[in-house]
Amino acid sequence: MNQPDTYVIETHGLSKSYGNVQALRALDLRVRRNSIFGFLGPNGAGKTTTMKLLLGLARPTSGGGTILGHDIRHDSAEIRKRVGYLAQDPRFYDHMTARETLRFTARFFYSGPAEAIEARIEDTLRLVGLEDRADRPVRGFSGGERQRLGIAQAQVNYPDLLILDEPAASLDPGGRRDVLEVMERLRKYTTIFYSTHILDDVQKVSDTVAILNKGQLIAQAPIEQLLAGSEGVVYALTLRGDAGRVLPVVSAQPWVKDVSATAAGHGLTHWQVSVSDEAAAEAQLLRLVLADESVTVTEFGRRRYELEDIFLRMTEGGEA
Amino acid sequence: MVSESKLQRINERGWRVGLANLLRKENGEWWGTRAWLVQAVIWLAICNGLLAMILWVAPAQSRQAAEAGRAAEELTGQQAAVDGLEVFLMISAMATAVGIAIIMQDSIMDEKKSGTLAWVLSKPVARPAVIIAKLVANSIGALAIMILLQGAVAFAQLRLAGSDVAPGPFLLALGILGLHLLFYLTLTLMLGVLFDNRGPVIAIPLLLVFGYQILLGIAPGLHQITPYGLVVQAGPDNPALVLLIARGDPVPSLLPIIATIVWIAVFVGVALWRFAREEF
Numbered sequence: 349m350n351q352p353d354t355y356v357i358e359t360h361g362l363s364k365s366y367g368n369v370q371a372l373r374a375l376d377l378r379v380r381r382n383s384i385f386g387f388l389g390p391n392g393a394g395k396t397t398t399m400k401l402l403l404g405l406a407r408p409t410s411g412g413g414t415i416l417g418h419d420i421r422h423d424s425a426e427i428r429k430r431v432g433y434l435a436q437d438p439r440f441y442d443h444m445t446a447r448e449t450l451r452f453t454a455r456f457f458y459s460g461p462a463e464a465i466e467a468r469i470e471d472t473l474r475l476v477g478l479e480d481r482a483d484r485p486v487r488g489f490s491g492g493e494r495q496r497l498g499i500a501q502a503q504v505n506y507p508d509l510l511i512l513d514e515p516a517a518s519l520d521p522g523g524r525r526d527v528l529e530v531m532e533r534l535r536k537y538t539t540i541f542y543s544t545h546i547l548d549d550v551q552k553v554s555d556t557v558a559i560l561n562k563g564q565l566i567a568q569a570p571i572e573q574l575l576a577g578s579e580g581v582v583y584a585l586t587l588r589g590d591a592g593r594v595l596p597v598v599s600a601q602p603w604v605k606d607v608s609a610t611a612a613g614h615g616l617t618h619w620q621v622s623v624s625d626e627a628a629a630e631a632q633l634l635r636l637v638l639a640d641e642s643v644t645v646t647e648f649g650r651r652r653y654e655l656e657d658i659f660l661r662m663t664e665g666g667e668a
Numbered sequence: 669m670v671s672e673s674k675l676q677r678i679n680e681r682g683w684r685v686g687l688a689n690l691l692r693k694e695n696g697e698w699w700g701t702r703a704w705l706v707q708a709v710i711w712l713a714i715c716n717g718l719l720a721m722i723l724w725v726a727p728a729q730s731r732q733a734a735e736a737g738r739a740a741e742e743l744t745g746q747q748a749a750v751d752g753l754e755v756f757l758m759i760s761a762m763a764t765a766v767g768i769a770i771i772m773q774d775s776i777m778d779e780k781k782s783g784t785l786a787w788v789l790s791k792p793v794a795r796p797a798v799i800i801a802k803l804v805a806n807s808i809g810a811l812a813i814m815i816l817l818q819g820a821v822a823f824a825q826l827r828l829a830g831s832d833v834a835p836g837p838f839l840l841a842l843g844i845l846g847l848h849l850l851f852y853l854t855l856t857l858m859l860g861v862l863f864d865n866r867g868p869v870i871a872i873p874l875l876l877v878f879g880y881q882i883l884l885g886i887a888p889g890l891h892q893i894t895p896y897g898l899v900v901q902a903g904p905d906n907p908a909l910v911l912l913i914a915r916g917d918p919v920p921s922l923l924p925i926i927a928t929i930v931w932i933a934v935f936v937g938v939a940l941w942r943f944a945r946e947e948f
Contacts, residue, residue, distance in 0.1 A: 403790050406947040425685045425792050429677075433790040439783035455689040456791040457678060464674035 359413030371397045373563045386554035387543040394563040395543035432502030436513040442487035457505040476500045492523035512542035547655045582651040583621045589643035591617040603628040686793030694805030715818040722752040723829040749831035761899035765852040769873035776860030786948035841914035851895045854935035897924025
């Protein structure tokens with residue numbers, strides 16, 4: 349699986365400065381084929397800059413990369429033949445209708461027959477739910493409709509890679525749900541590389557995540573791995589009774605790395621048990637504690653981090 | 669999803685990538701709506717309206733004045749045709765230069781500001797294709813409506829008024845007007861690429877059009893190496909080159925024509941070079 353062609357995007361030391369401002373610092377990114385890759389970061393982190401560099405809309409100051417095996421510095425037009433792009437604030441010709449916009453876009457990729465192109469346009473309009481607004485000028489579109497048209501024009505060539513810059517940022521909850529549904533539908537056809545700062549959305553649809561902060565990549569991992577945290581597997585327990593008696597027994601287990609205990613009042617104690625062997629912990633931890641009849645367990649479970657915890661800890665200087 | 673089998677992928681390479689589609693779109697902006705009709709009527713009023721006044725209204729008024737004893741000399745149709753030709757050529761040159769600068773100022777600028785240019789460039793489009801499409805489509809539209817159509821109507825008017833202007837020389841004079849228009853078209857296109865705000869893009873061409881007397885006063889040599897030599901008379905007894913050509917008179921120097929062609933090539937070259945380095 350680690351053959352080079354499994355990566356749709358690969359960058360090596362990709363950097364961009366605007367005068368004295370370092371917008372992107374030595375980015376090493378790898379996006380696996382057929383993944384939905386969430387590119388996270390606070391505003392101004394360098395997400396849009398990265399996307400523009402990948403598409404040839406801006407030139408790297410140093411470093412480089414490939415998309416679908418093509419060099420981003422020299423094969424930009426070839427890359428754009430196989431990529432669909434939605435800008436953060438998509439702009440189209442206001443006088444054109446949605447259908448005309450898609451026809452104009454499709455003709456960059458395909459020549460006749462006209463009926464086949466029209467069928468593709470119809471198909472794409474259906475995909476994003478714009479069939480009933482297809483012949484209205486874009487100038488009258490709402491933010492959500494414009495965004496859906498943005499996804500449609502990015503998808504009209506059935507790209508091998510979709511690059512979406514904040515696809516749901518300006519939308520109301522209904523519009524966001526629609527966009528995420530469209531992304532889910534496209535998952536089986538293409539790779540999606542999208543930027544966002546809406547962490548809820550990332551947790552819902554992404555399988556891999558990278559976090560960018562101040563132009564620097566600070567994490568890149570499958571989302572499950574990121575959510576597990578860097579402490580490894582941690583179990584959380586809430587005990588009632590004399591937790592101090594059972595603590596040495598648990599701490600003595602070879603698969604227990606650390607136990608952190610905090611009093612929670614009303615005779616309750618919280619434990620965070622960090623373990624090195626997940627299977628052993630799953631089989632034995634609760635039994636060991638319950639073997640001591642002086643304590644009862646009111647809560648037990650594997651600790652899961654929310655992406656927001658990870659993101660805030662990383663972007664505010666800590667490490668997950 | 670619809671299969672790819674019926675669709676033919678475009679496999680262009682180099683500077684032509686995306687050119688056909690962009691040309692279709694840019695031509696559509698001239699010819700796909702009623703814009704061409706509006707333009708045609710406007711230019712008809714400006715160029716041929718004034719000519720009609722000189723050819724048909726002025727002699728009639730002069731005749732009435734002479735009959736009433738208010739004028740010593742009557743303006744004949746023949747004299748009106750001579751004046752009309754000169755006025756048509758001068759007014760067409762000035763007005764079309766201003767008009768094309770106004771039309772072209774938005775061509776790149778608006779698209780840069782609105783973000784549509786960045787959108788288009790995210791598709792398989794070679795950057796030279798963007799400039800070439802705008803250049804070709806706007807040149808065709810402007811030359812057809814502002815020069816050829818007006819020239820045809822003006823020629824018909826002049827002949828009806830008794831002018832002896834010959835079709836060949838008149839067509840050559842229209843070519844000179846076209847060259848003059850292309851100078852301002854390419855200049856504005858280049859300025860649109862170079863600048864990010866509208867001020868210099870419109871101000872520089874208008875300054876050149878209206879400030880010719882000042883500029884030629886400072887540097888008389890500009891008459892030979894700029895398009896001023898095409899449409900501005902060098903002195904009281906030296907008519908403008910375009911008028912000499914229209915009358916079929918001998919031309920003292922071809923340098924203004926050559927210089928204008930060189931300027932146009934430079935403007936296009938700079939626009940292509942700069943646009944290739946533009947970041948969005």
